[in-house]
Amino acid sequence: MTDLSSSYEVSLRRITKELKRIELNFDKALEFTNSRVAVLEKKEKETERKLKLMEQRIVELESVNKQSSEALNKQERFSRRNNIRIVGYPTSAEENCLDIAKEVLTKVGIPDVKIERAHRDGARREGRSRHLLVRLSFFQDKITALKNKRAKLQDEGYFITDDLTFVDLTEKGNGSNKWRISMPEVPTFDFLRENGGPDGKPFLFE
Numbered sequence: 001m002t003d004l005s006s007s008y009e010v011s012l013r014r015i016t017k018e019l020k021r022i023e024l025n026f027d028k029a030l031e032f033t034n035s036r037v038a039v040l041e042k043k044e045k046e047t048e049r050k051l052k053l054m055e056q057r058i059v060e061l062e063s064v065n066k067q068s069s070e071a072l073n074k075q076e077r078f079s080r081r082n083n084i085r086i087v088g089y090p091t092s093a094e095e096n097c098l099d100i101a102k103e104v105l106t107k108v109g110i111p112d113v114k115i116e117r118a119h120r121d122g123a124r125r126e127g128r129s130r131h132l133l134v135r136l137s138f139f140q141d142k143i144t145a146l147k148n149k150r151a152k153l154q155d156e157g158y159f160i161t162d163d164l165t166f167v168d169l170t171e172k173g174n175g176s177n178k179w180r181i182s183m184p185e186v187p188t189f190d191f192l193r194e195n196g197g198p199d200g201k202p203f204l205f206e
Contacts, residue, residue: 069167073165073167073168076165076167077165077168080163080164080165081139081142082116082135082136082137082138082139082142083133083134083135083136083142083162083163084134084136084142084145084146084160084161084162084163085121085131085132085133085134085160085161085162085163086100086101086104086131086132086134086158086159086160087131087132087158087159087160087161088129088157088158088159089104089129089132089157089158090129090157090158091120091129091130097118097119097120097132097134098115098117098118100118100132101113101115101118101132101134102115104153104158104160105134105141105145107152107153107156108144108145108148108149108152108153108160109144109145109148109152110141110144110145113136113141114136114137114138114141115134115135115136115137116135116136116137117134117135118132118133118134118135119132119133120132120133121133133163145160146160146162
């Protein structure tokens with residue numbers, strides 16, 4: 001009986017010792033896991049902080065880029081302020097672009113027009129004449145040309161239009177109204193840049 005009791009106590013001590021070892025290892029593993037979780041949580045917070053900073057920076061850069069693009073477009077608009085395009089006028093071998101421009105502008109009511117330069121512009125396409133880009137000396141002559149073009153050129157095979165920037169042409173294609181000026185008396189529209197007038201306001205044609 002004594003031997004059996006002694007054997008039982010030995011086994012119990014062994015089991016107790018093993019349980020304590022397992023418990024110690026578990027506590028160590030749990031402590032390591034908790035420390036790893038804490039490190040990962042800290043890294044996650046740092047990553048989130050950096051992502052927020054990056055998002056803010058992206059928003060700032062997009063805003064700066066938009067402002068820069070708008071400023072560049074306004075600058076280009078101003079550089080084209082006195083420009084018009086004559087579209088559809090047939091090309092000839094010995095043509096004089098200045099003479100053509102004067103002829104067309106005389107038809108729209110500007111016989112004494114002053115022209116700084118006139119030349120063909122745009123890519124060459126078979127069966128289609130390139131635009132005639134005309135720079136006028138006076139902005140008011142441009143207004144007169146755009147105002148009178150429908151009535152004066154309705155029977156011609158060509159027309160006059162504003163010299164829009166690429167951005168404005170894109171907006172035109174997307175249906176934007178930034179550059180569109182309605183003409184109530186006709187079913188179509190005429191175009192001038194939104195800051196086309198000398199006071200920064202668009203012209204409304206009577």
